[in-house]
Amino acid sequence: MEIPKNHPRYESLIRRNRLIEFYEKGIVTISGLISHGRGEAFDYILGEKSNDYAILSEKAALGLILKSKKPVISVNGNVTALADDAIIEFSKKYGITVEANIFHWSQERIEKIVKHFESKGLSILGRNQNMRIPGLESNRGRCEFEGIFSADTVVIPLEDGDRAEALIKMGKNVITIDLNPLSRTSRAGHISIVDDVNRAFKNMASFDRDESISIYEKFDNSKNIVKILEFMSIRLSSLKDWPDNL
Amino acid sequence: MEIPKNHPRYESLIRRNRLIEFYEKGIVTISGLISHGRGEAFDYILGEKSNDYAILSEKAALGLILKSKKPVISVNGNVTALADDAIIEFSKKYGITVEANIFHWSQERIEKIVKHFESKGLSILGRNQNMRIPGLESNRGRCEFEGIFSADTVVIPLEDGDRAEALIKMGKNVITIDLNPLSRTSRAGHISIVDDVNRAFKNMASFDRDESISIYEKFDNSKNIVKILEFMSIRLSSLKDWPDNL
Numbered sequence: 189m190e191i192p193k194n195h196p197r198y199e200s201l202i203r204r205n206r207l208i209e210f211y212e213k214g215i216v217t218i219s220g221l222i223s224h225g226r227g228e229a230f231d232y233i234l235g236e237k238s239n240d241y242a243i244l245s246e247k248a249a250l251g252l253i254l255k256s257k258k259p260v261i262s263v264n265g266n267v268t269a270l271a272d273d274a275i276i277e278f279s280k281k282y283g284i285t286v287e288a289n290i291f292h293w294s295q296e297r298i299e300k301i302v303k304h305f306e307s308k309g310l311s312i313l314g315r316n317q318n319m320r321i322p323g324l325e326s327n328r329g330r331c332e333f334e335g336i337f338s339a340d341t342v343v344i345p346l347e348d349g350d351r352a353e354a355l356i357k358m359g360k361n362v363i364t365i366d367l368n369p370l371s372r373t374s375r376a377g378h379i380s381i382v383d384d385v386n387r388a389f390k391n392m393a394s395f396d397r398d399e400s401i402s403i404y405e406k407f408d409n410s411k412n413i414v415k416i417l418e419f420m421s422i423r424l425s426s427l428k429d430w431p432d433n434l
Numbered sequence: 435m436e437i438p439k440n441h442p443r444y445e446s447l448i449r450r451n452r453l454i455e456f457y458e459k460g461i462v463t464i465s466g467l468i469s470h471g472r473g474e475a476f477d478y479i480l481g482e483k484s485n486d487y488a489i490l491s492e493k494a495a496l497g498l499i500l501k502s503k504k505p506v507i508s509v510n511g512n513v514t515a516l517a518d519d520a521i522i523e524f525s526k527k528y529g530i531t532v533e534a535n536i537f538h539w540s541q542e543r544i545e546k547i548v549k550h551f552e553s554k555g556l557s558i559l560g561r562n563q564n565m566r567i568p569g570l571e572s573n574r575g576r577c578e579f580e581g582i583f584s585a586d587t588v589v590i591p592l593e594d595g596d597r598a599e600a601l602i603k604m605g606k607n608v609i610t611i612d613l614n615p616l617s618r619t620s621r622a623g624h625i626s627i628v629d630d631v632n633r634a635f636k637n638m639a640s641f642d643r644d645e646s647i648s649i650y651e652k653f654d655n656s657k658n659i660v661k662i663l664e665f666m667s668i669r670l671s672s673l674k675d676w677p678d679n680l
Contacts, residue, residue, distance in 0.1 A: 208464050218454050218467065225471020229614070368475070417671055425667040 200228060200236060203270060203386075210269035215300050217292045220266045223346070230367035231384055233420045238391055241416045242383035244403065246391045249343070249363045249379045251404025253284065254397055256341035256361065262289040263312070267345045267385055268301050274389035276310045281393055287335035288314030291348045293327035323354045344373070345385040352376040369416045379409055382416045446474060446482060449516060449632075456515035461546050463538045466512045469592070476613035477630055479666045484637055487662045488629035490649065492637045495589070495609045495625045497650025499530065500643055502587035502607065508535040509558070513591045513631055514547050520635035522556045527639055533581035534560030537594045539573035569600045590619070591631040598622040615662045625655055628662045 191201045207224050210216040216224075238246070253259045261275060261284055268288075279286050288301040298314050305312045317330035319337040328351065331337050342355055345365035349372025355362050356376055364377035365388045374380040381388050437447045453470050456462040462470075484492070499505045507521060509532055525532050534547040544560050551558045563576035565583040574597065577583050588601055591611035595618025601608050602622055610623035611634045620626040627634050 204465070204468060207468070211464065218457065219450075221464065221467040222450060222453070222471040222474070225468040225473075226475040227471075228468070229472040229475030232614075232616070368478075370478070421667045421671040424670060425663055 197236070200231070203384075204228070206269045207266065210265065213300065214297060215304065216265040216269050217297075219292065220264075224266060224270075227346075227367040227384075230369075230382075230420075233423055234367065234382070235423060236384075238383050238387045239416070239419055241412050241419060242381060242388070243391060244407070245379055245381045245409070245412055246383065246388055247395050247400045247403040248407035248409075249381055249388075249404075250392045250395050250397075250400040251402070251407075252341060252361055252363065252379060253282065253343070253392075254401055255404065256339075258285070258339050259341040259343065260285045260287055260313075260335050260339035261343040262287055262336060262345070262347065263301065263305075264288075264290045264346060265297065265301065268304055270384070271345070271386040271389050272304065272308060274386050274393070276305070276308055278389045278393040279310060285335055285339075286310065286312040287332055288312055289331055289336060291328060291351070293330060321351065321354045321358065323357060324351060329354070344377075345388070347373050349373050349376065369413050369420070374413065377409065379404075379407065380413055382413070443482070446477070449630075450474070452515045453512065456511065459546065460543060461550065462511040462515050463543075465538065466510075470512060470516075473592075473613040473630075476615075476628075476666075479669055480613065480628070481669060482630075484629050484633045485662070485665055487658050487665060488627060488634070489637060490653070491625055491627045491655070491658055492629065492634055493641050493646045493649040494653035494655075495627055495650075496638045496641050496643075496646040497648070497653075498587060498607055498609065498625060499528065499589070499638075500647055501650065502585075504531070504585050505587040505589065506531045506533055506559075506581050506585035507589040508533055508582060508591070508593065509547065509551075510534075510536045510592060511543065511547065514550055516630070517591070517632040517635050518550065518554060520632050520639070522551065522554055524635045524639040525556060531581055531585075532556065532558040533578055534558055535577055535582060537574060537597065539576060567597065567600045567604065569603060570597060575600070590623075591634070593619050595619050595622065615659050615666070620659065623655065625650075625653065626659055628659070 207216055211221055263286055288298050290297055302312055302314050313332045313335040317332055319331055319333045320329040321331055336342055341361040343363045352373040353376050362377050363379045364373045365381040365385050366374045369382045453462055457467055507530055534544050536543055548558055548560050559578045559581040563578055565577055565579045566575040567577055582588055587607040589609045590598055598619040599622050608623050609625045610619045611627040611631050612620045615628045
């Protein structure tokens with residue numbers, strides 16, 4: 189379907205088409221499509237842009253990544269569809285390992301995600317899942333020793349709550365990216381980015397290193413989530429600020 | 435996937451499985467899956483139950499239906515998956531016509547929806563779409579003369595904004611059911627029910643006739659939507675009321 193460039197929600201409709209396209213490629217799952225719809229609704233409420241609190245958490249996240257010995261970015265089907273180019277740019281800029289890691293596990297889907305990134309010029313981990321995240325049933329815990337298993341910091345965009353909590357229990361620093369500030373994933377994170385995954389990686393690639401490290405050192409995640417909830421609450425009660433074309 | 439009955443979000447997960455099952459049957463579309471995810475997010479914020487403002491709008495809607503000469507309920511793929519039994523019960527109780535009417539049109543999908551209701555004991559319209567709703571491009575405007583075209587009141591659950599507005603322009607009384615109080619559909623309605631479609635029809639089947647008519651006669655839709663937005667806004671800012679398992 190052709191979407192006119194001047195459509196008030198052009199970006200959102202393009203994102204939705206990408207999801208459907210990647211579903212047809214076998215990279216996104218059916219439940220990934222429903223999850224995307226949930227994200228869309230929270231993004232409406234946020235105004236479909238990165239607000240000040242999102243920006244602050246993204247600067248803190250970059251600060252933590254820069255201070256980490258071994259940060260790893262976990263990518264699943266939806267993340268691949270929504271933010272492949274932004275992740276490639278960010279990962280190359282700072283030399284960060286990326287690992288394909290999926291909830292509805294199949295070797296075929298892992299392979300498709302790895303190949304997708306390879307076809308765009310980035311080698312990523314995921315093919316040799318030789319370890320398990322403790323506390324998760326077999327396939328859902330699979331990961332690579334060289335990647336997530338031995339990382340000190342993991343970035344988990346659009347992650348399932350059980351897995352987010354299991355990574356915390358392993359003692360890792362966890363950075364979440366999730367449009368729902370109330371999801372178990374967002375609540376589990378040490379740094380919880382409440383923003384679209386593509387905007388989050390684009391923003392992180394653009395920030396100043398020193399400023400980000402200094403923001404990280406004084407960042408209060410719980411306080412920031414409360415601010416985001418207040419922001420959403422105000423948005424919801426002020427109809428007049430809403431886009432015309434939901 | 436087996437869902438334990440004591441799961442805090444059991445009903446929501448059952449609904450999601452129904453959607454996927456009806457997608458596999460060819461009744462729900464891919465974009466219907468994404469739309470359902472949007473609905474889920476708004477339902478989280480509402481607390482996944484019918485609040486007082488939803489109940490009030492549902493009583494007013496029943497009042498309007500009872501005062502109408504020819505009310506018609508429009509059903510699409512998602513509505514069929516989510517509320518088939520509740521619609522059959524409501525429609526039989528009051529002898530209300532039901533018509534299959536879909537946005538992503540195909541004769542095959544219309545046929546599947548009509549047959550689905552027939553297999554559950556209710557004959558519905560939709561097979562003989564011999565008229566057009568003015569202002570909509572060809573297939574999206576299709577409807578039956580005996581149904582939506584000649585109705586004085588139409589109930590349009592989970593409807594597209596363009597179609598809601600086109601029905602208003604035809605001079606019909608329009609009752610919307612949509613979990614997003616800010617959608618163009620909700621904004622277009624004369625009575626806008628912000629509730630899950632299954633809960634809405636179950637509730638409407640249970641109300642007292644006379645009370646509903648008297649509520650309809652003094653119902654203020656804009657005021658009710660503002661109350662719902664206030665309710666959602668308060669819910670969002672009060673983290674402690676949230677279910678544990680989003």
